[in-house]
Amino acid sequence: MSNTAALSDTFQKRIDAEEKIEPRDWMPDAYRKTLVRQISQHAHSEIVGQLPEGNWITRAPTLRRKAILLAKVQDEGGHGLYLYSAAETLGVSREELIDQLHSGKAKYSSIFNYPTLTWADIGAIGWLVDAAAILNQIPLCRCSYGPYARAMVRICKEESFHMRQGYELLMTLCRGSDEQKAMAQDAVNRWWWPALMMFGPSDADSTHSAQSMQWKIKRFSNDDLRQKFVDQSVPQAEYLGITLPDPDLKWNEESGHYDFGEIDWEEFFQVIAGNGPCNHERMSARIKAHEDGAWVREAALAYADKQRQRAEKAAA
Amino acid sequence: MPDKRLPLWEVFIRNKRGLDHKHAGSIHAADGEQALQYARDTYTRRNEGSSIWVVKSADIVASQPEDEDSFFEPAEDKIYRHPTFYDVPEDLKL
Numbered sequence: 001m002s003n004t005a006a007l008s009d010t011f012q013k014r015i016d017a018e019e020k021i022e023p024r025d026w027m028p029d030a031y032r033k034t035l036v037r038q039i040s041q042h043a044h045s046e047i048v049g050q051l052p053e054g055n056w057i058t059r060a061p062t063l064r065r066k067a068i069l070l071a072k073v074q075d076e077g078g079h080g081l082y083l084y085s086a087a088e089t090l091g092v093s094r095e096e097l098i099d100q101l102h103s104g105k106a107k108y109s110s111i112f113n114y115p116t117l118t119w120a121d122i123g124a125i126g127w128l129v130d131a132a133a134i135l136n137q138i139p140l141c142r143c144s145y146g147p148y149a150r151a152m153v154r155i156c157k158e159e160s161f162h163m164r165q166g167y168e169l170l171m172t173l174c175r176g177s178d179e180q181k182a183m184a185q186d187a188v189n190r191w192w193w194p195a196l197m198m199f200g201p202s203d204a205d206s207t208h209s210a211q212s213m214q215w216k217i218k219r220f221s222n223d224d225l226r227q228k229f230v231d232q233s234v235p236q237a238e239y240l241g242i243t244l245p246d247p248d249l250k251w252n253e254e255s256g257h258y259d260f261g262e263i264d265w266e267e268f269f270q271v272i273a274g275n276g277p278c279n280h281e282r283m284s285a286r287i288k289a290h291e292d293g294a295w296v297r298e299a300a301l302a303y304a305d306k307q308r309q310r311a312e313k314a315a316a
Numbered sequence: 317m318p319d320k321r322l323p324l325w326e327v328f329i330r331n332k333r334g335l336d337h338k339h340a341g342s343i344h345a346a347d348g349e350q351a352l353q354y355a356r357d358t359y360t361r362r363n364e365g366s367s368i369w370v371v372k373s374a375d376i377v378a379s380q381p382e383d384e385d386s387f388f389e390p391a392e393d394k395i396y397r398h399p400t401f402y403d404v405p406e407d408l409k410l
Contacts, residue, residue, distance in 0.1 A: 022381065024378070024380065024381045025381045026381075026382070071361075074361065075361065078357075078358050078359075078361060081341075081343065081358050082341055082358070085341045085342040085343065086341070088324065088342065093321075094321075094324075094344060095321060147341075150341075151341065154341075158361075158362070297320070297322060297346070298320065300322070300345075300346035300347070300350055301320065301322065301346045303346065303347070304346040304347035304350075307347065308347075
């Protein structure tokens with residue numbers, strides 16, 4: 001057996017035994033590349049995900065809601081940082097990762113390219129988008145790459161507040177005036193299908209699935225997770241008195257699951273390709289924030305350098 | 317002008333008195349003071365910390381995974397370091 005084949009064999013055996021791979025371990029290049037792509041894409045999604053919600057911080061209807069939304073958006077920032085930190089253990093620098101996002105080379109979740117038109121959107125995002133994110137993320141807590149798995153444990157612990165605050169927000173609207181209830185319904189109408197798309201293409205069309213399963217980066221298929229999401233959301237919608245915008249949605253006694261309609265994959269691929277309603281706006285806002293903050297980073301470094309020189313002089 | 321990249325720091329957090337500091341992740345910061353503040357904002361938003369250590373990642377010296385077997389081998393055959401190695405009367409509760 002060649003050296004690489006032996007290393008590769010040890011690597012896969014370790015994964016099969018449910019042992020974690022750690023940063024300095026030997027790993028196939030493709031495993032490293034897949035992880036950098038997935039973890040950074042995940043990090044970018046958290047960071048870009050701050051933008052649609054940040055849009056409503058100054059217009060939250062009460063101080064309570066404002067404090068909650070601020071905390072949630074701050075969490076998304078924190079989650080992005082946990083994940084960048086995990087990606088960096090694979091030998092890629094933060095600057096490279098940020099450049100890839102800003103140049104459009106790296107993707108982020110297509111869901112954040114939809115606009116937040118009303119206050120109810122904040123509720124719909126928490127209830128649907130964060131619920132979908134949780135379903136995607138829980139299996140990642142057992143991912144074969146140690147730093148990614150550990151970051152996900154942290155994230156999942158914090159994520160359930162995000163979903164609950166969204167549901168509570170919608171509950172409040174649904175118990176309010178007719179206009180408030182209509183606003184909640186309208187938000188769910190717009191977010192339901194994009195939320196279903198968050199689980200990615202159907203298994204048959206998913207390019208990375210089989211290899212990621214073998215490497216235990218991925219544990220469940222896109223379609224299985226999507227089904228789980230639909231099954232859990234239907235009773236939650238019923239409780240709110242909200243109608244999910246899918247005429248084909250109905251209980252299937254035989255399968256024990258809800259059947260649902262066909263997803264508009266053309267829309268999904270268009271949004272991923274950069275043609276969603278807010279792709280351009282999101283990237284401009286992100287790049288502007290990064291560039292506007294450049295002087296702060298430079299000043300902090302200059303200050304640290306000055307302090308160090310001063311200390312050296314005093315010691316001499 | 318110094319190097320424009322903010323250096324990487326490893327973050328260790330003590331959840332509460334009596335426990336060890338445990339590695340939490342890393343952050344980028346210009347100096348130790350800023351690293352502490354960023355570590356607080358990033359890793360202790362829900363009272364997870366009562367004390368934080370930060371150390372420049374470049375200053376950490378680590379053992380190599382490929383040396384794992386030979387490096388830790390000396391401990392492997394010294395079973396007499398464990399209490400179960402010794403035969404003593406069971407009813408004595410030693």
